[in-house]
Amino acid sequence: MTATSDNNTLYRIVSHLCALAVAVFFLYAAWGKLGPAESRQFAVEIGNYKILPAAYTNIPAVILPFIEVFGALALIFPATRKAGSLLIGGMLLFFIGAVFYSAIILDLKISCGCTGSGSGAAGWSVIGRNALLFAGVILSNLLYRPAAARAEAAGFEVDPVLPGDAATAE
């Protein structure tokens, strides 16, 4: 085994670990929002953000946990990772914006609602955690991306020993 192939393996492992960590967090978060009591409570938490009119909070309260579940599952599998990343990454950006708007700009003292009831106050810590998760999503894609595609995108000739091009290297 060469040093390059070791790197390839390491990159792939880190990529999978990042994806798995983010996916597990989202599955855990969704678990706390699925159910007759939990979904209704989640609608209350969404209403607290003052982004949606109170009448429309049930729609995201019912659908969002399922997007989290399916998005997280898509993130785990390499074949669907990019689609999962689009969903999870998009949601994370939206959550960061929502917390920033409601908790920081409007200065509302509200519960985050991120993982269901009792998930702590919305604020900078939640923004930081979401930013970290977003970085995890980005890393899981960057490190898994085949080397050939990366080199081509950068305008270089394809180098067969670039990290990620495991099939060629081995």
Add this chain to the structure above:
Amino acid sequence: MKRHIGLAILILIASCGAGAIARSTWYNKTPGYPHMPWVKDAVPATTDKTPNTSKDPQKDMDPPASGTNGQSHAVASKESPAEVCGCEKRIEGFCVAEIDCVLKHLAAKDAIIVDAREDHDWDESRLIGAVHLPSSAIYENINNIMAVVPTPQHMIIVYCGGGQCEASKNVAIVLREFEYTNVWLYEQGWEEIEASGRFGDYVESGD
């Protein structure tokens, strides 16, 4: 890239479908929970038909639990909670109770007092006899209310930390979902309870 975007849209559609199925089967068929509409009525029309709207909102209320004789509150003139509590201000369709109103009902023990604050505030101190229904776990603890409210028309006063307190509004809205029709908000809440110094005997501390 188009393929990934297409797949992401497919996942979104599947999520909407799963949500719709869960709502129409699991969520709405679970006994004990009110119907969960996609779009809620912001202020249900029934609110204005409740006893809250009358000049004397207490007239339809249950008799006081601690009444000493048959005439107690109905003829108690100035001392009557009914006269102290006027529904002059409303928030989200709920009557707002002022400090005198809350004190009268505390003394008469004829209303259910609900504390909508979080656990750490509740553990520190609370009104004696209050029922804890934290805003962040309303549905989990709704049974606490069901166990003590004798009828849907019984007066319930919800308080929270004070200020722009969303917690008490959230709790009151959920109570209305469960068809409690005489829910009042004590908007000033704990801030006023502490600052006024008038609740001395009605406040208890610690676990």
